[in-house]
Amino acid sequence: MRRREFLTVPAAALGGTLLYTLAREPIRLQAQEGNVNIPLRFFSAAEARLIAAACARIFPTDDKGPGANEAGVVIYIDRQLAGPYGRDKYRYTKGPFVESAPEHGYQAKETPREIYRAGLATLAGFADLTPEAQDDKLRSIERTTFFQMLRGHTIEGMFCDPMHGGNAGLIGWQLIGFPGPRMSYRAEIDQYHGMPFRPKPVSLQQVVGHPVHGWEEEKDA
Amino acid sequence: MKKLKPVNVAIVGGGWTGLSMAREITGRTSLSVVVLERGAPRKSSDYAEGMDELDYAVRLRMMQNIAEETITHRHSMRDPAVPVRQYGSFLPGAGVGGAGEHWNGISFRFLETQFVLASHLKEKFGAAHLPDNIAVQDWGVTYDDLEPHYWRAEQMIGVSGKAGNLRGEKVAGGNVFEGPRRNEYPLPPLKTTWPGLQFKAAAEKLGYHPFPYPAATASEAYRNPDGIARAGCFYCGYCERFGCMVGAKAQPTNTLMPVLAKRKSFALRTGCWVRRVVHKNGRATGVEYVDANGQEVFQPADTVVLATFTLNNVKLLALSKIGAAYDPVTGKGTLGRNLTHQVAGSAARLFFDAPLNAFMGTGALGMMISDFDGDHAFNGPDGPVRGGNIGLTSAGSRPIATFDAYPAGAVKANWGSAWKAAALEWRDRIATIGFTGEHLAYRQNFMDLDPRYTDKMGDPLLRFTLDWTEHEYRQRAYAAEVQTKIAQAMGVKYEAARPSRAKYNVIVYQSTHIQGGAIMGTSPETSVVNTNLQHWDVPNLLVIGASAYPQNASGNPTLTALALTYRAADAFIAAHAKGAAGGAAI
Numbered sequence: 001m002r003r004r005e006f007l008t009v010p011a012a013a014l015g016g017t018l019l020y021t022l023a024r025e026p027i028r029l030q031a032q033e034g035n036v037n038i039p040l041r042f043f044s045a046a047e048a049r050l051i052a053a054a055c056a057r058i059f060p061t062d063d064k065g066p067g068a069n070e071a072g073v074v075i076y077i078d079r080q081l082a083g084p085y086g087r088d089k090y091r092y093t094k095g096p097f098v099e100s101a102p103e104h105g106y107q108a109k110e111t112p113r114e115i116y117r118a119g120l121a122t123l124a125g126f127a128d129l130t131p132e133a134q135d136d137k138l139r140s141i142e143r144t145t146f147f148q149m150l151r152g153h154t155i156e157g158m159f160c161d162p163m164h165g166g167n168a169g170l171i172g173w174q175l176i177g178f179p180g181p182r183m184s185y186r187a188e189i190d191q192y193h194g195m196p197f198r199p200k201p202v203s204l205q206q207v208v209g210h211p212v213h214g215w216e217e218e219k220d221a
Numbered sequence: 222m223k224k225l226k227p228v229n230v231a232i233v234g235g236g237w238t239g240l241s242m243a244r245e246i247t248g249r250t251s252l253s254v255v256v257l258e259r260g261a262p263r264k265s266s267d268y269a270e271g272m273d274e275l276d277y278a279v280r281l282r283m284m285q286n287i288a289e290e291t292i293t294h295r296h297s298m299r300d301p302a303v304p305v306r307q308y309g310s311f312l313p314g315a316g317v318g319g320a321g322e323h324w325n326g327i328s329f330r331f332l333e334t335q336f337v338l339a340s341h342l343k344e345k346f347g348a349a350h351l352p353d354n355i356a357v358q359d360w361g362v363t364y365d366d367l368e369p370h371y372w373r374a375e376q377m378i379g380v381s382g383k384a385g386n387l388r389g390e391k392v393a394g395g396n397v398f399e400g401p402r403r404n405e406y407p408l409p410p411l412k413t414t415w416p417g418l419q420f421k422a423a424a425e426k427l428g429y430h431p432f433p434y435p436a437a438t439a440s441e442a443y444r445n446p447d448g449i450a451r452a453g454c455f456y457c458g459y460c461e462r463f464g465c466m467v468g469a470k471a472q473p474t475n476t477l478m479p480v481l482a483k484r485k486s487f488a489l490r491t492g493c494w495v496r497r498v499v500h501k502n503g504r505a506t507g508v509e510y511v512d513a514n515g516q517e518v519f520q521p522a523d524t525v526v527l528a529t530f531t532l533n534n535v536k537l538l539a540l541s542k543i544g545a546a547y548d549p550v551t552g553k554g555t556l557g558r559n560l561t562h563q564v565a566g567s568a569a570r571l572f573f574d575a576p577l578n579a580f581m582g583t584g585a586l587g588m589m590i591s592d593f594d595g596d597h598a599f600n601g602p603d604g605p606v607r608g609g610n611i612g613l614t615s616a617g618s619r620p621i622a623t624f625d626a627y628p629a630g631a632v633k634a635n636w637g638s639a640w641k642a643a644a645l646e647w648r649d650r651i652a653t654i655g656f657t658g659e660h661l662a663y664r665q666n667f668m669d670l671d672p673r674y675t676d677k678m679g680d681p682l683l684r685f686t687l688d689w690t691e692h693e694y695r696q697r698a699y700a701a702e703v704q705t706k707i708a709q710a711m712g713v714k715y716e717a718a719r720p721s722r723a724k725y726n727v728i729v730y731q732s733t734h735i736q737g738g739a740i741m742g743t744s745p746e747t748s749v750v751n752t753n754l755q756h757w758d759v760p761n762l763l764v765i766g767a768s769a770y771p772q773n774a775s776g777n778p779t780l781t782a783l784a785l786t787y788r789a790a791d792a793f794i795a796a797h798a799k800g801a802a803g804g805a806a807i
């Protein structure tokens with residue numbers, strides 16, 4: 001059995017409440033203090049730091065608002081890779097594996113877990129580079145399956161329901177004004193023409209009133 | 222192999238068509254019916270917990286697990302076929318209700334000309350002016366034959382819409398190009414969104430005839446003829462790829478199962494993977510399947526009904542060695558011929574100055590025009606011979622799928638600060654005008670069994686040989702001009718639709734409308750089933766659903782599949798009443 005590894009981050013780095021100044025500059029309010037230890041399921045702590053650093057360049061924290069770090073994108077990716085998706089339980093994986101036309105999509109044998117392991121090897125030392133050098137490095141791998149997967153997973157981790165480990169504190173949904181899985185807009189659907197309608201985001205758990213587990217938690221999914 | 226007690230009717234597949242057939246037979250005869258569904262049971266109460274974009278819309282939790290079974294694809298007979306390893310240009314459903322649970326609910330009737338397409342096109346354009354290798358056929362039934370069955374289906378699922386042709390009288394605000402209806406829709410149309418209103422105004426300004434999408438989503442509380450009550454739509458935006466958590470969208474589990482569950486002559490078995498239709502001397506004797514525990518089972522039956530998705534209907538016939546496989550070189554054989562998908566166009570994109578609140582919506586909500594559907598707009602030799610529908614939908618936008626959108630060329634890289642800024646700037650301000658066109662059947666597009674790849678049971682996968690032709694490129698080019706014209710008339714910033722000449726792509730989703738392979742007709746030389754959907758060689762075997770369509774119509778296929786099922790059920794039940802049940806030719 002693998003040694004338990006943790007991602008240790010300041011609690012204040014995750015989630016929070018997003019407010020905007022009159023000049024539309026985002027401010028993230030976060031009352032939490034101290035560190036949180038998040039148990040890792042697939043990555044080692046060192047690997048998680050590399051992935052987090054890469055995700056933070058894909059979806060940076062900047063003057064437009066929070067990014068992959070505040071949303072906990074790396075936690076999302078770690079759980080996906082540890083679960084059935086990471087082991088390709090939802091992909092046809094019988095051989096023979098042959099290269100084919102681009103219209104046939106990804107045809108190779110490697111699972112998402114294997115793609116990440118190989119990708120991580122190309123990111124050695126990445127976390128210690130300057131942001132400019134990090135961007136140069138990512139540009140050099142932009143066309144790889146690994147990078148394209150990482151980019152897709154970063155968007156997923158920003159905007160998934162928080163039960164999957166990303167979008168911590170609904171920070172991603174706050175950033176884009178997505179209200180979450182609300183039950184009804186019957187009164188609003190034909191109103192607000194040309195005007196923003198931005199109810200406060202709610203998670204699926206808040207909507208249904210009890211914890212809901214993602215597919216990745218199912219052992220034999 | 223375990224042998225079970227015989228039943229009168231064994232139905233393979235627990236979706237719209239299989240459960241509708243079960244409803245008709247158990248309601249009107251004393252025959253015992255068992256439905257074999259390979260997925261899991263479902264109930265409407267599952268669906269509130271399913272309002273999760275990642276698991277359902279991205280990881281496709283309601284679909285058949287592609288790890289267990291897929292298809293292979295090649296563009297032509299010269300190419301090697303490879304498996305579709307991940308979804309996908311279409312998304313077959315699994316579980317009770319099938320794709321009828323996670324559909325959008327768009328519920329068209331097909332045009333009158335569709336049912337007589339081969340004769341109609343020959344007469345209008347002349348055989349010499351039709352696309353090369355065209356293989357379209359007449360259905361053997363007409364729109365008028367189906368009209369009463371359409372009406373039954375529309376009442377059962379509670380379609381919201383606006384009639385455009387009531388008994389021959391054109392009605393403004395509805396689809397004036399549709400065939401005559403005897404009745405107005407059971408429910409008024411759904412509400413209209415802000416972009417929908419703008420599309421409507423622009424289309425009217427151009428002299429077109431916009432109308433609301435017909436929707437199997439109740440616009441207000443509805444009680445169908447079976448007494449099944451459904452709530453009006455909440456516009457939550459979780460429809461396509463999701464089950465409806467309030468039951469406003471008609472789904473087999475909220476429309477048919479409540480009726481069937483009370484009937485003693487009905488049984489539903491889930492987790493049953495049917496592998497063969499067993500037959501002897503031109504008679505089906507039952508089906509073989511592997512149950513949820515891995516046990517091999519033989520279910521004897523007087524009549525077998527294949528009611529699975531198009532792919533599996535064709536695959537089961539091929540695996541069971543029923544009918545002669547189609548050979549595109551000689552044109553002989555019928556099983557697998559006339560494979561069609563649907564022609565999705567490139568979108569014209571609209572960029573608004575203000576937010577759209579596009580997270581509000583419902584699957585079949587939108588405004589559209591049928592001015593270029595069918596061939597009423599086409600006469601010349603250089604354009605397409607058939608067109609399609611153009612529309613703007615407000616189906617509910619979810620953040621993972623829609624975040625990454627901005628005007629073409631706005632940023633260089635699709636990651637980093639500049640990309641994030643562009644995506645945030647345009648977030649919730651983009652809508653599209655789309656095109657769904659009729660896909661003609663061609664001699665070279667067909668299905669057969671793959672010689673190399675197998676499913677989880679070790680049976681060969683179904684193989685698609687399918688590519689677009691010049692005609693589809695013409696349809697897209699024509700539609701793009703109209704789409705762009707409407708975008709322009711809407712008075713917002715827009716990007717013109719860029720008609721694609723790309724080859725068939727198995728990865729990019731377009732629609733789950735796959736037709737053909739076991740097509741209906743009036744001759745065993747050119748069809749697999751007769752107009753009552755009985756197999757020509759095995760008359761106590763019915764093959765129902767869109768596998769029977771000789772070609773794709775532009776409109777979504779479910780309503781017609783239901784209408785044909787009613788018609789087939791009537792014929793079966795009438796024959797049973799005459800003592801011919803269990804399979805003498807009707």
